[in-house]
Amino acid sequence: MYVAVKGGEKAIANAHRWMADRRRGERDQRELEVSQIQQQLGLAVDRVMAEASLYDPELAALALKQASGDTVEAVFLLRAYRTTLPRLAETLPVDTGAMRIERRISATFKDVPGGQVLGPTYDYTHRLLDFMLLAGEEAETTTAAPQGAEEGLEACPQILDCLNHEGLIEQEQDDGSEPYDITRDPPDFPVDRATRLQMLARGDEGYLLALGYSTQRGYGRNHPFAGEIRQGAVEVEIEVEGFDEPVCVGEIAMSECQMINQFAGSGDTAPQFTRGYGLAFGRNERKTMAMALVDRALRAEELGEPIQSPAQQAEFVLAHADSVEASGFVSHLKLPHYVDFQSELELIRRLRREHAERTAATAEAVSDTQGAGTRPAPGEGDSTRSEKAQTANAQAKNVQENVR
Amino acid sequence: MNMTQQISEAVRPHDWPGLADPVHDSQRLFRQLLGAMSEPGTLTELALPALPAGAAISPAAWGALLALCDLDTRVWVDQGLARANLAAALAFHTGARLTDDPALADFALVTPDTLSREDGFALGSDAWPDRSTTLIVMVEALAQGEDWWLSGPGVPGRRGLALGSAERALPLMRVLAANRGRFPRGLDAFISSGMRLTAIARSTRLAGPGLAATDDAERQEESA
Amino acid sequence: MNTASNAQGVGAGAPTNAIDSGYNFAYLDEQTKRMIRRALLKAVAIPGYQVPFGGREMPMPYGWGTGGMQLTASVLGADDTLKVIDQGADDTTNAVSIRAFFERVAGVETTTATAQASVIQTRHRIPEKTLRADQILIFQVPIPEPLRFIEPSEEETRVMHALEEYGVMHVKLYEDIAHHGHIATTYAYPVKVDGRYVMDPSPIPKFDNPKLHMSEALMLFGAGREKRLYAIPPHTRVESLDFEDHPFEIQAWDEPCAICGATDSYLDEVIIDDQGARMFVCSDTDYCNSRSEEKA
Numbered sequence: 001m002y003v004a005v006k007g008g009e010k011a012i013a014n015a016h017r018w019m020a021d022r023r024r025g026e027r028d029q030r031e032l033e034v035s036q037i038q039q040q041l042g043l044a045v046d047r048v049m050a051e052a053s054l055y056d057p058e059l060a061a062l063a064l065k066q067a068s069g070d071t072v073e074a075v076f077l078l079r080a081y082r083t084t085l086p087r088l089a090e091t092l093p094v095d096t097g098a099m100r101i102e103r104r105i106s107a108t109f110k111d112v113p114g115g116q117v118l119g120p121t122y123d124y125t126h127r128l129l130d131f132m133l134l135a136g137e138e139a140e141t142t143t144a145a146p147q148g149a150e151e152g153l154e155a156c157p158q159i160l161d162c163l164n165h166e167g168l169i170e171q172e173q174d175d176g177s178e179p180y181d182i183t184r185d186p187p188d189f190p191v192d193r194a195t196r197l198q199m200l201a202r203g204d205e206g207y208l209l210a211l212g213y214s215t216q217r218g219y220g221r222n223h224p225f226a227g228e229i230r231q232g233a234v235e236v237e238i239e240v241e242g243f244d245e246p247v248c249v250g251e252i253a254m255s256e257c258q259m260i261n262q263f264a265g266s267g268d269t270a271p272q273f274t275r276g277y278g279l280a281f282g283r284n285e286r287k288t289m290a291m292a293l294v295d296r297a298l299r300a301e302e303l304g305e306p307i308q309s310p311a312q313q314a315e316f317v318l319a320h321a322d323s324v325e326a327s328g329f330v331s332h333l334k335l336p337h338y339v340d341f342q343s344e345l346e347l348i349r350r351l352r353r354e355h356a357e358r359t360a361a362t363a364e365a366v367s368d369t370q371g372a373g374t375r376p377a378p379g380e381g382d383s384t385r386s387e388k389a390q391t392a393n394a395q396a397k398n399v400q401e402n403v404r
Numbered sequence: 405m406n407m408t409q410q411i412s413e414a415v416r417p418h419d420w421p422g423l424a425d426p427v428h429d430s431q432r433l434f435r436q437l438l439g440a441m442s443e444p445g446t447l448t449e450l451a452l453p454a455l456p457a458g459a460a461i462s463p464a465a466w467g468a469l470l471a472l473c474d475l476d477t478r479v480w481v482d483q484g485l486a487r488a489n490l491a492a493a494l495a496f497h498t499g500a501r502l503t504d505d506p507a508l509a510d511f512a513l514v515t516p517d518t519l520s521r522e523d524g525f526a527l528g529s530d531a532w533p534d535r536s537t538t539l540i541v542m543v544e545a546l547a548q549g550e551d552w553w554l555s556g557p558g559v560p561g562r563r564g565l566a567l568g569s570a571e572r573a574l575p576l577m578r579v580l581a582a583n584r585g586r587f588p589r590g591l592d593a594f595i596s597s598g599m600r601l602t603a604i605a606r607s608t609r610l611a612g613p614g615l616a617a618t619d620d621a622e623r624q625e626e627s628a
Numbered sequence: 629m630n631t632a633s634n635a636q637g638v639g640a641g642a643p644t645n646a647i648d649s650g651y652n653f654a655y656l657d658e659q660t661k662r663m664i665r666r667a668l669l670k671a672v673a674i675p676g677y678q679v680p681f682g683g684r685e686m687p688m689p690y691g692w693g694t695g696g697m698q699l700t701a702s703v704l705g706a707d708d709t710l711k712v713i714d715q716g717a718d719d720t721t722n723a724v725s726i727r728a729f730f731e732r733v734a735g736v737e738t739t740t741a742t743a744q745a746s747v748i749q750t751r752h753r754i755p756e757k758t759l760r761a762d763q764i765l766i767f768q769v770p771i772p773e774p775l776r777f778i779e780p781s782e783e784e785t786r787v788m789h790a791l792e793e794y795g796v797m798h799v800k801l802y803e804d805i806a807h808h809g810h811i812a813t814t815y816a817y818p819v820k821v822d823g824r825y826v827m828d829p830s831p832i833p834k835f836d837n838p839k840l841h842m843s844e845a846l847m848l849f850g851a852g853r854e855k856r857l858y859a860i861p862p863h864t865r866v867e868s869l870d871f872e873d874h875p876f877e878i879q880a881w882d883e884p885c886a887i888c889g890a891t892d893s894y895l896d897e898v899i900i901d902d903q904g905a906r907m908f909v910c911s912d913t914d915y916c917n918s919r920s921e922e923k924a
Contacts (some may be wrong), residue, residue: 009724009728011721011723012724016907036842038639076685076689079685080685080686080687082685083656083660083684083686084651084652084657086657087659123918127627183682184663184681184682185680186680186682186683186856187681189781189782189783190783237804251921286853289807315781315782315783316780319782324685324689324690325690325853327689327852328689328690328691328692328694329690329691329770330691331689331691331692331852332689332690332691332770333691335692335714335721335722335751336713336714336715336720336721336722337693337715337752337831338896338911339716339752339753339815339832339833339894339896339911340752340814340815340816340831341837342833342894342895342896342897342911343814343815343833343834343879344814344815346814346879346881347812347814347898348809350810351808351809351810354809415797426658427652427653427658428705428706430658430661430662431653431703431704431705431706432705434665434702434703436701437669437671438665438668438672438703438846439846440864441669441672442671442672442859442861443861443862443863444848445643458881471662471665472662472665472669473662474658474659474662475659475663476659477662477666478843492842503735510666530790530791531787531789531790532785533674533675533677534670534671534674534679534680535672536670538669544691557675557822557860557861557863557864557865558672558862558863558864559863560842560862560863587672587824588677588824588825592669592670593675598809603812603862605673605674605677605824606673606674607673607674607861608871
């Protein structure tokens with residue numbers, strides 16, 4: 001029995017074999033290829049890349065395969081792999097204004113320079129299960145190539161820049177300081193906005209979605225408008241010694257959301273719109289919208305708004321956003337804790353024993369006094385306890401003063 | 405230009421010894437440094453090849469730098485110690501950047517005399533005491549002795565050190581003795597001579613000629 | 629003194645028996661190790677202070693010992709002998725898993741014998757056998773902040789440590805006494821290190837707290853998810869917080885270990901049938917085994 005609570009190497013090895021077997025499923029099914037996941041489950045791949053902070057669609061697809069489709073587990077796999085990669089160079093900031101646009105919409109203007117581009121989206125699909133897919137027959141729409149899919153669209157200006165000309169929206173200024181890097185140094189709260197955005201960018205989508213949603217329902221309401229949402233490809237550049245111009249090392253897919261929020265103003269500054277910002281690898285529109293809402297909510301202190309709601313509390317929001325940290329710590333409850341539990345058992349038995357002795361003593365006292373025809377005043381026990389607590393507090397205060 | 409300087413100019417960065425096996429050598433050196441800082445006043449010998457002629461720092465100090473420095477660290481060097489192309493050698497072997505501002509230094513290469521002139525090293529703050537400069541000090545000699553008495557964490561009872569002339573070591577010991585009054589802010593020091601090295605942490609209580617006895621040190625004496 | 633021509637020890641053919649050559653020795657890259665090593669030096673210089681460090685994702689989940697593992701990886705050398713325990717036992721699944729990890733990525737010798745280990749990584753216990761000066765004990769820490777359950781904000785607790793404002797901790801412990809008649813903290817029992825920092829000794833039972841005081845061995849603590857590490861150097865005063873009228877006391881059992889007969893070790897309660905019958909055995913499996921072997 002004693003041995004049975006211990007696992008040991010054999011049990012672990014067998015658990016791994018069993019899991020691999022489950023992952024593979026029935027052997028008469030063809031094995032899923034990583035390239036199929038990469039091509040046909042692209043949104044899952046993009047989410048894994050975004051939350052793992054590593055842009056590698058093939059490895060993200062591999063992680064999804066290895067994790068049996070468990071996104072959080074796949075993020076963890078890719079994040080752990082990321083740890084082992086050397087840092088070869090630092091890229092220049094990507095210019096989302098120069099993005100080769102695939103999708104670009106604004107809810108704040110009917111038409112915008114460069115036009116509204118719907119791009120690939122589920123937005124206006126009717127959410128009806130497509131039984132053709134179940135039958136393994138591709139729907140008609142996939143046989144004809146969509147317009148614009150090949151060439152991609154020209155770069156077009158950021159819509160919020162148009163508001164800039166009138167000074168209607170706050171300007172984002174680059175103060176030139178080197179941003180903090182959350183992948184190399186732990187955040188020290190309170191953190192600046194650049195750090196916060198990094199933490200949100202790798203935050204769990206479901207968590208950000210819930211928090212962003214809560215601001216819309218009044219817990220830190222800030223009247224958002226989707227100023228611009230864009231998806232497409234941006235160039236990644238680095239500076240190389242011996243070259244005057246930055247060198248492009250590749251192109252990555254990104255999603256960006258700029259929320260326009262209700263204005264703030266004070267005696268010194270004229271009222272103007274404020275922004276919330278969201279950015280993520282790949283096609284992660286929902287994530288970037290939620291991120292922009294939460295970013296704006298977390299600017300409450302900076303903008304002089306009252307901090308009253310969960311989404312506005314920076315340390316609370318940011319310290320719990322990372323799914324790798326969160327799932328690790330929740331799952332660690334599965335590890336043995338019997339040593340600490342033993343400590344608690346020992347204490348609770350002692351407390352119960354003492355409680356029983358006290359009860360017995362009181363009962364005796366009651367039966368003794370009942371003979372004399374008197375009963376203890378109701379609530380007597382309570383008053384002793386509160387007296388005790390008062391003494392305790394007084395003593396604790398003394399201690400506190402001694403410590404100071 | 406004297407002879408020593410001529411030699412110095414001619415020293416190339418790769419004339420300074422690197423670690424033949426960076427992974428395992430730096431681990432071994434680190435364990436010695438960790439042991440030294442954990443038990444202040446104990447002596448350890450860092451085995452390292454000879455430094456180039458004209459070098460003004462000790463092999464032990466060089467070993468500490470090789471083990472601890474990289475692209476993320478900034479080093480302040482006393483000009484008197486920056487001989488034999490030390491700065492270039494440090495950049496070549498570790499990637500560490502030099503700084504002129506002692507307040508920005510993660511490590512500072514100094515002599516006791518430096519500390520009577522320069523007091524701008526980072527002490528950290530009460531909230532972030534770890535954001536401080538670690539001194540790497542060259543002394544003329546280093547041995548067990550009875551000039552300076554150490555007590556506190558890492559020291560059972562007390563431990564005695566001699567650093568050559570007590571008078572010349574005094575500016576260093578004054579700076580380190582001042583740590584008690586400002587704890588947790590303070591400076592930690594690796595102290596070296598040749599290949600020998602010891603450490604004095606900011607938690608260490610110090611007693612010796614020319615140092616004011618602190619209440620804390622007295623209490624330690626009593627309990628020892 | 630300066631006999632500098634001797635290159636002994638440097639590059640002298642270190643054993644490189646790491647099995648998984650796809651990764652660096654002990655998994656972490658050298659720059660990460662150096663960052664952790666620099667932080668460790670600060671930690672021993674400021675006993676009990678939680679040094680922030682750039683904790684990395686490890687291939688094990690956060691909460692499963694990633695902090696302890698990063699410290700072990702930074703400290704471990706090819707000639708070390710590693711022991712890993714969880715709940716005091718070498719054969720609990722997570723201990724087995726972590727030990728196998730370092731066998732794989734560092735190729736180091738491992739042992740279950742406390743006396744033979746030079747580095748011991750532990751979760752929730754300190755071995756019963758007194759540790760020596762040439763040993764390092766590395767604790768896995770889930771929540772490094774002893775004030776966290778009184779004050780959830782990191783911003784606030786940082787100020788409290790800076791100002792040495794620990795009164796709230798005493799108030800909390802005293803409220804326990806008022807409510808239960810005892811201090812109800814039985815593990816992760818807070819200590820004061822060298823008269824300055826209040827520190828969480830990790831969730832070891834308070835039975836183990838006295839072993840922290842004036843230990844011969846260096847004690848290192850790593851919290852991976854919270855990205856903090858801290859240390860207790862050897863020969864350092866470590867006092868468990870208490871009150872004059874309620875002094876600190878450790879757990880005691882009415883019976884000895886059912887296997888080895890020890891009366892001085894921490895005992896686990898094992899339920900042996902469905903009627904609730906119990907037996908008590910040492911949680912430190914090496915201690916129990918070596919005592920049993922001596923007797924045999």
